[in-house]
Amino acid sequence: MKRNFNNDPREIKLKYPCPCATCGIQLHKGVNVYYYPGTKKIYCRSCGEDSFRAFLESKWDEEQYQMQYH
Numbered sequence: 001m002k003r004n005f006n007n008d009p010r011e012i013k014l015k016y017p018c019p020c021a022t023c024g025i026q027l028h029k030g031v032n033v034y035y036y037p038g039t040k041k042i043y044c045r046s047c048g049e050d051s052f053r054a055f056l057e058s059k060w061d062e063e064q065y066q067m068q069y070h
């Protein structure tokens, strides 16, 4: 079974101004933000960083785990 990676959060550059989903700060076009496609939410760096890092770590663990069987 293939995992759907389309819902994975990612770091993007904003293409349009948008408020952070957590703190409501206005984010400007061109700044780096965290985007969660599953919820379609945008988080500023300070709000999104912890959960994004947690996601990367869990993904890394998963990849290491899968590599053992290749």
Ligand SMILES: [Zn+2]
Residues within 6 Å of the ligand: 020, 021, 022, 023, 024, 025, 043, 044, 045, 046, 047, 048
């Ligand atoms: Zn924020």
